[in-house]
Amino acid sequence: MKLVKLLEDLLYQAQHAPKKEELRLSDWRILVNESEAVSLGIKDNSAGGVYTPPSYLQGESGEVFLVWADGKCSQASVQLGSHDDGAYWQQELEQWRQASYEDPDAAHIPSPEPLPLVVVEDKAVQAIIAGEDQILFDQVRRWLADKPSSAKMQGSIQAAWGYRHVRTSTGLSVTYPHSQFVSWYSFDSLISGGFAKRRLSRPEEQAKLWEQTLSLYEAMQVVAPPVGPQTQVILAPAMTEDMLGQFILPNFSGDRVMEGQGAFPKEKFLENKLVFHPDFSLLIDPLQALELGSYLVTAEGVPAERTVLVRDGKLQTPFLRVKDSVRWGAKPTAIPQGMAGLYLQHKAEISWVEALQDVEDGVLILSVLGLHTQEAVSGSYSLSAPHSLRIMKGQIVGKTDVKLTGNFFADMAAPTTKTAKSELDIYPYLMITTGVQTL
């Protein structure tokens, strides 16, 4: 029997005809993911070696959230495993009861609402899982054939497909297929390119990404003059994503805001405090077709919708799960999937090609060491960025090693901060004026 069916039967019975009265549920919800994935990796210029062999993964697991008749809650992760007998699950139910705790704000299961139409499945990915996986082997072979001869290449490619099931005691019963395709490669572990969406990458996207990665790798082979105190710092799209993930996203988590653990207290949200430059907006958009952060319904049964976190530089709302929304006194919002689904917008964004031409004295930061060690609440950073690329008179001229010191909240509020659109990425190049010196 499928895990979702098994759980549905178990919880329905516990709600309406429990074997013991203390095991009576008043509400429940279930999330089950069934997934299959195939992957293949490259290590040190070798495809499918002993550490990166072609792999097949199969899983069927999920989580349950229960509200007992006395109002207490329980949550547990669940797996089909080998357990399709009723006795095992009855025992589990008793253990979940043991683990129950008081959390009145959480004891709320939303009523079903109409779901939006969001495209989250690419049938071509399903075909790979079904056996037409030569495309993965071919792609990896092409990378290795085309890579710079002196470069040590690492990489990986993965296709995943499966069903997501969400059920609630309030009547929501949704099952939908979704897919994922992720690939990345790096040269000498210094320059990398990647793709992650709910669809296969198109040949033209692959070609552009390859060309861009190659040109950055070539620039890295030349030593460039050092930076000066006036050098403009430009965060590459992947760096913009990383900085937002480290300093911004955690401070917009509803529970952190309400527990006083975020950079912006609740009052600042309520008074729509200006915290970024008015040209900036920040939103979660799970409705974009075939993007990794897109979904139809959250794990808690809330239909996908767009949520603006910052509009014209002003705080609007943190992202709120059901429990947070009860405490906040608002509707639940969209939820980012890691960083996926979060979008940064700037009113005066221009293309990167255009922006690059105007950079007289700059440095392009591709990656930094130790970002995850920085204090998210203060926004301050002190980072080393060996292997950055020097820009002079509108041209990338070679490699340089730098150290960055500043505050990301100040960067986001500064009138001098601009963005430039990347053709290949969701996040923009972020052009900031911050402390920079030679490493």
Add this chain to the structure above:
Amino acid sequence: MEQKEIKALVHSVLAETRAFDGYVIVRAQSRREWSMRISNGRFERVSTGEDSGFGVQAFTKNGASGFATSDVLAEGVGQKLVEKAIQLARRNEAIGTKLNRTIWEAALVQAEEANPAQKAFGEVPLVELEEKVMTLHSRLRDAFPEGVWQTSYNQVEEVWCIGRTDGSMVSFVIPRAVVMHQGTVRDQGKAQSTLIHRSGMDASVLFEELADHRLERKALDRAEFAKAVCGAPQLPSGHYPLIIDYGLAKGLAHEAFGHAVESDHMNESVLGEAGKLRKGLRVARPGVNIIDGPLVGDWAYQPYSANGLVRQTVTIVRDGVLEAGLGDIFSAEEAGMPVTGAGRAESYGHIPLPRMSNIRLLVDRMLPLTPLDRLMDEVKAVRETLLQHDELIEGEKNLLLLGYRGGQVNPKTGDFVFQCDGIIDVADPHLPIYQPSIFSGKILSALEAIRGGLGEGCYDAIGTCGKGGQSVASSGGSHRYLLMDADQQVSLGGEHA
């Protein structure tokens, strides 16, 4: 699932491979976890979970591999996974993958280790654990009400069984438990957070904390320190004599040296040359030693590798000279080092990689230091000890870096960065506090700069190793503090000089 059930599962899957002329490794694991988090006096989460599954890594007779894994343990899945892994291995061979037949040379191992936990998983009911964690949390809030506190407790039991075509079969249990306090304090309009933990094998860690409140005292001290850091000035960036605590020393040993000697990294490591470990290379002053190996009762304890070999304790650096690496069966020979059973994996669903377990950095030249209960008392004791031994350099800052917030290393270039919670200048009798700033540089220069240790060894600094996108428990330590000379290749960030 218990050890016997898992062994039976591995036997049954291996039985499906009898007709195969290659080699198969079957890894099965059953993991139970109880966790809870209290935030500002209220339970935010109590959760239970179990995850069982198995992975099959098949090798063609020429040494091409394929891998298949599932968490569904229904009848027929074993056969399906074996077929899938063999099919993928054969296709891999067809694309001309790099062949590896070293697994045929692995020693036959048959062992069943008893669970080392003092309290079995589930022996202390969840309700009782909840009460204990709430008691610890409430005491902390009462003692430091101006802080925002979260207390977490996590208890895990992993039962592993690894079987191979040659008849090897090892099974063992890894129990782990940790209680953590995370505090956020604000002062002068700025916020700082602090995270401290106490780890062990099982629920005993809660009983011990309730008896001695060691973690609570540490949390209070760290919260006071974080408050002072809020309003503290930044240091000018530069090169300073440093004193790092054992958490940071673990970070340095793990990120900077441990990863650089893992056998699969030799092609991209500063401690490798032409793909081989640079054995015999002087990397530190005489008297500096780096050792890695599992310790019973430790957070990162694992007695066997995920390929079914005995995990050995390895002296990586002896008396300042690079002596050995962490080798797994697949790459040790190529990397010019012996197989030490270093392969570890996050779960049955991951391919094992050579990794550390508990890594410690020790020096022969140790100055005595009695650990003190309160943080600033101990800092004063550090200063007095250094003064007594003429270790403080007149007119120069001597900076004590407290708290390990994580770090990162590029093993190819040898660049590292680490972050601390804050800095104290112990050369100044007023012990001024500074904002944290990155501790960065070249790993070989950092090792060369180590000139001594303060206090006995402390090896309970814990973390999670993220190598290869997996999350595997890691731990280690050093003397209570390590002394490092100023070095032009090792710097503290901060404001512009």
